Amino acid sequence: MTDNNNSGQWKTLDKDLNRISQFEYASQYVARPMVGMGVALAFIVIAALASAVLFGQTPISFVVVSAAAFGAYMAINIGANDVANNMGPAVGANALTMGGAIVIAALFETAGALLAGGDVVSTISKGIIDPAGFAETRVFIWAMMAALISSALWVNLATWVGAPVSTTHSVVGGVMGAGIAAAGFVAVNWPTMGKIAASWVISPVLGGLIAAGFLAFIKARIVYQEDKIAAAKRWVPVLIGIMAAAFGAYLSIKGLKRIVKIDLPTALFIGVVIGAIAYAVAAPLVARQAEGLENxxxxxxTLFAIPLIFSAALLSFAHGANDVANAVGPLAAIVHAEQFGDFAAKVTIPMWVMVIGAFGISFGLVLFGPKLIRMVGSQITKLNPIRAYCVALSAAITVIVASWLGLPVSSTHIAVGGVFGVGFYREWHMEKRQRLSSANRPAEKRVAPEERRRRKLVRRSHFMTIVAAWVITVPAAAVMSAVIFFLLNAIVG
Incomplete structure (x- = not known):
């Protein structure tokens, strides 16, 4: 009898413990987003406190402390949104796990920012406003602060709704809006703004066309060949050489400006040399890897998986080198203005400011990046290693072409445009094959036009959301920045 009672008590206890465990699991699931926000808030507070110590002036400048906090917040948002463009295709193609992508991206983004991030950065974002238009230093500081806050808020909002937007364009909009509010429309360099507006269209279209072109080439020269393995042995090393050449030139232009200034012809020559070396190394390796593969x-x-991982890592390095300025450019301008009592178009960025930008990007990626990585990698169109490789290759080549044309481009627009290009090419190719096969089928077995229209390979809802977010990024950030500038001026000025 006692044993039965004990058995019943243990069963009751097991049920209670199970309920408690389920409650704990549910609590952990609900609290998981709060942990990310808590860690992000802790980093922002640490960045602000560190700036108070490292700025090195007494009394402590609360303007610099506030700017450091907002700079850290902006860097976190860049990591959450922008890095998805580099890692999304590799994750969507299953060449990398989410965890592996985050580790690689965090390491290479940080390395790019700290090793190759420009020590002299145009803090008023590519010369879109003239510092001489500001009446006094304090007005310039509030304009930069407003630009920093508005661009960070806009990127945060875009990440929340699942739209990969250009953080470069967010900063451009923020600086433009604050500049107009502070010094009027004459302060804005409208020809530069025209180039930026043109890049909204040129970047994604060029990225999409190049990605689609490479996919068409791979299908024609490798996938549809009778002996696919022999074709792959011939052409995959060539494609790896092209990728190495593109990244060699890309990193020479974008990633090494802190060490040495390289013009476009020199960068292209460096790219060609690196590409030739990569081809010579890849040819025997691909031949060995292809042995025993089924036709x-x-x-x-499998032959494209490793090159795709390398391309994702290199894109992250170049992104860290190039885009850390979006987080710390306005912050560096504020630090310079507070330290010297004047403002300049170009300033030297202190190392502690670069560290805030570099680590902020990595924190944002680790804490909030997976959402956008999944969206770019798998929710726009289905990617495999071949398609994802075309996107990565397109991103590097498009930046080089844009540099040659003198256009300020967005890595976000190029990469996402490449994903769209691959998806729309697949739709066109599928339609073409269906039309050819339908012509040879009996009438009762043909696919109706309505059904063909329904079988789309690019999700239209994401396409429209992303394009809409791209179009309104600059004006939305500009309006927010102007409002924030007026509020700061009214409260503090």
Missing amino acids: RTKSLK
């Missing part, structure tokens, strides 16, 4: 398309995907 089918699925086997080809």
